[in-house]
Amino acid sequence: MRTDQPTLPGVEAGRTTPRKISEGFSPARLTQARHLAGMTKKDVAERIGVSPAAVGQYETGSSKPRPEVIPRLAEVLDVPMPFFLGGRPMGKLDVSRAHFRALRSTSGAQRDRALGFAGQVWELTYALEKRVQLPIVDLPGFAGGEVHPGTELPSEPAAAAQALRRHWGLGDGPVRHLVRQMEVRGIVVVAPAPDESASKVDAFASAGLPRPLAVLTPNRSDDVFRHRFSGAHELGHLVLHASATGDSQQEREADAFAAEFLTPRASILPLxxxxxxxxxxxxxxxxxxxxxxxxxxxxRELGLISDATASRAYQRLRGLQAEPGFEPEPVSGFPGEQPVMLRQAYELAEKDTGLSVSELARELAWKPARVRELLGMPDSRPILRLV
Structure with a gap:
């Protein structure tokens, strides 16, 4: 078991006190916890017995919550008290650096929750990367890339997709195990559980963290083909768009990238x-x-059929979607399309250094259940079934 991990400010010999947490209070951590909980300042204020203005002052840093308020904050926001301490790495992501598939239909609160989730994914990645060497980032154009960091891909979506396929040595045929291909190149891919806050937002990606991140949220039909297209779409954002404008043009470009990346024109057209x-x-x-x-x-895009023919085909497909050969294929049946990098990094650290979920939770100031959730690990507790 590692014993050289630094002690968090306000934590002495494994013991925290509300007074010390108040002294070392981080306004940004309160904002992150509130966003993750999907609560407004007014919601928090009502639950802990202070005014909304007071919560606003806590978050701006103009005042600190009194020691007796700390336990109430932790309970309401469902985090351990040490979560509110500063002094540990924090993943902060601005909305301008995150590409949301359906920005117009995504509320500000949903985006805030998703960005908080992305920040926690980075914090977990950072903690694991101190112990395990993760795959180096091999993504041309990404500022933090470690392989050919100065290399740029073409700005035209189809040309960029062709160039990335060549750079990654994927050939001209089908892309096997898309998610694994992304992880091998150092891209952090996560797939939140259906009840996780980030899953309420359509898939999104960000190049605004030290490692590129793609969050592939569960789609309504649990269809591996839609899942793969979402992955390729987010990959397109990572290589094409340094910042997110939220306009439909960027979404069309990412779609065009995904289509060419998964089905290259020169290969698919003859078929x-x-x-x-x-x-x-x-x-x-x-x-x-x-x-x-x-x-x-x-x-239709390649000019083989008309718009009217495509429209009729979509109508026919709606009638066939429950039939064999046309029904959705669950993502769970395709291991290569499920993220594993973070979980395998933890398992390697567990084997090599004795790292435990509890130790990782203490370091991150999270609940152990949150660590297991982001690692994609099932809850190991026995299930009580009442009959």
Whole structure:
């Protein structure tokens, strides 16, 4: 067991006191905890018995909560009391550096929760990277990349996708295990549980942290093909867009990147039917790991079918979506499309240094359940079933 981890400010011999936490209070940590809880300042104020103005002052740093307020804050926001201490690395991400798939339909509170989640993912990554050497970042154009950091990809989406495929040595065929390909290149990929706050937001990515991050939220149909397209879409944002404008043009560019990355024009065009054939497209769907819907779109995009034909095909697909060959394939059936880098890093640190979830939780000032959640580890507690 490691014993050389630094002691958090306000923590003496493993013991914290509200008074010391008040002295070492971090306004940014309160904001992060509130965002993660999906609460407004007024919500917090009502629950802890102070005014909304007081909570605002806590978050600006113009005043600190009194010691007796600290336990109430921790209980209301569902964090350990030491969470509010400063002095440890914090992942802070501005909305301008995060690309949300459906920005217009995403509320400010939802974005704040998602950004808080992304910050915690970075903090966990940072803690693990102190113990385990993670894959180096190999993403041309990413400022923190360690492989050819000065290399830039073309700005045109399809050309950028072709260049990245060449850079990663993927050839001209189907991309096997997209999520694993991203992780091997040092990109942190996480897939929140369906009830996690970040899962309420459509997939998003950020290049605003020391490592590129892609959050692939569960889609409503639990479809591995949609999951893969979301991954390629977020990859497109990472290589094409240094900042997020939230406009539809960036979303179209990321979609164009994803289509070319997963189904390169030169490879897929000879295989696509000249007359629409949904059965043939279903076969190609399995081979290339993309949905039939996206292949119909690709046919229209490449000029093989008209807009009217594509519209009729989408209508027919809605009627076929529960039929064999057309029904969604759960992501759980495809290990290569499920993130594993952070969990495997923890397991390696556990084996090599004796790291435990409890120790990691103390270092991060999180609850152990939060650590297990972000590592994608099942809850090991026995389940009580009442009959």
């Amino acid at each position: 696509l039917p000249r007359r629409l054939d949904l059965g043939q497209l279903a076969g190609l769907s399995r081979t290339w790991g993309v949905s039939v819907h996206s292949l119909v779109y690709r046919c």
